Amino acid sequence: MLTGGPSSTESVNRGPFLTDVAVVGGGVVGLAVAWRCAARGLRVVVHDPAPGSGASRVAAGMLSPVAEAYFGEHELTGLLAASAARWPAFAAELTEAAGTGFGYRTEGTLVVGLTGDDLAEARRLWSYQRELGLPITPLRPSELRDREPALAPRVRGGAVAPGDHQVDPRRLVTALRTAAERAGATLVTGSVRALSELDARVTVVAAGCGAAALTGLPVRPVKGQVLRLRAPDGGPPGFRHVIRGYADGEPVYLVPRDSGEVVVGATVEERADTDVTAGAVLRLLRAAVDLVPELAEYDLVEATAGLRPGTPDNAPILGPLPGRPGVLAATGHHRHGIVLTPVTADLVTELIVSGAADPLLAPFTPERFAASAGPARRRRHG
Incomplete structure (x- = not known):
């Protein structure tokens, strides 16, 4: 008690x-x-x-x-999986209680590698995740582009984690x-x-x-810099899945919203300030455009930084x-x-x-x- x-x-x-x-x-x-x-x-x-x-x-x-399961974090991975399993019912209950939605989407996540080295790094993590029994399925480049034609032709391969979803x-x-x-x-x-x-x-x-x-x-602050882009002419983004990947060694994620917004992130810095730096913006945009070239034509509407509570x-x-x-x-x-x-x-x-x-x-x-x-x-x- x-x-x-x-x-x-x-x-x-x-x-x-x-x-x-x-x-x-x-x-x-x-x-x-x-x-x-x-x-x-x-x-x-x-x-x-x-x-x-x-x-x-x-x-x-x-x-x-799945995509957040890292080496040596078995107990945390179990907690993540347990909470993710509660999300569908939680989302339905909250939508009814609040009378409004909040961008809950279930298309899944694609994890991709731009170069051979990027793909090797991604495969090392997929192997570990699959050993844990997590649902992630490798895909050939052609299978990736069947799911997301907006992906760059240079992308060497990837995998799909169908149970990795998103909210706003x-x-x-x-x-x-x-x-x-x-x-x-x-x-x-x-x-x-x-x-x-x-x-x-x-x-x-x-x-x-x-x-x-x-x-x-x-509990310590861990700085993260994040960008928000918007698709041209107010339309939806040209891709549906969350895309997480490596581009010439730079990790990046791309999160499409129904509103036309795309979230691009994020740095992980052992710092306590919330300044946005040109270098971080450059690295994130370069990696994002390398994976999804059409993002070069999107509007950059926000660059911000926040502090995650790390332990x-x-x-x-x-x-x-x-x-x-x-x-x-x-x-x-x-x-x-x-x-x-x-x-x-x-x-x-x-x-x-x-x-x-x-x-x-x-x-x-x-x-x-x-x-x-x-x-x-x-x-x-x-």
Whole structure:
């Protein structure tokens, strides 16, 4: 049972506290937790000075348990797959609760290599992913172009991950906020400088990089620069699948939206600034155009940078804080915040309501950082 927390919905609604659940952070994770908790009959207040303005705003929205599976991250891959499996039902329920869609698309993802060396690197990762039993199928160049004629003739080969989908995170924030407020949650647009300020039985820290100052957890900022293009004449992009690939050693992803937008990203930098640099824009655009040449004719409508909440092992921090009764962490999602939103919200809400910790939480609790953590591992893929 959660120390200092409720054992049932009935018990959480009693007592001297003004609020049952205070959620610190109004990104997709915090808003999803608020929605789930409010839907269970809890009194919920979300605290954020500018909801949706953090990592959620610059995220590409790829739901990629397969393409994001990396060497040595078996437990994280399992959590990604578990959350991705919840996304279809989560999307349907949220659409009904909010009364609006948010760009949930299921065409799948193509993973491609431009050169022989790029393809060799991609194949090495596919082999690992297939060993884990993940659904990814290699394709010949002709099969790739049958699926996406817009791909460059130079592309040497690739694979399809049919279960890797996408959403539009900016629209997702709007839908989650609407659903949470309709369920009875209250949004307070103010900063929280210390958790002691909050009068709540349970506090959920979903503040992204801000969780470090509030909790002492080893959450660090990882900078990512992202571009947004728009198809000419207001039409749809000339391709349907999410495309992830390597172009002369440069990793890049291309995410087409129904609105005509294409998201191009993203750098992975161990920095804490949000400056957009010419070099990053150049590298991303060169790689994008190498894979899909028509993008050279698209409008560049936005170049932005955000900060992902990284951890020493690249995995999220979920569960009760040792020595902090009634405080839960839901942070450190790094590049996986969007795909992990359903499972995070479900597991945290169930822990609050029933006190029961799902076995999925075990590898991701804050207790794993009780001893000093080693240096963070850097990922190659952007």
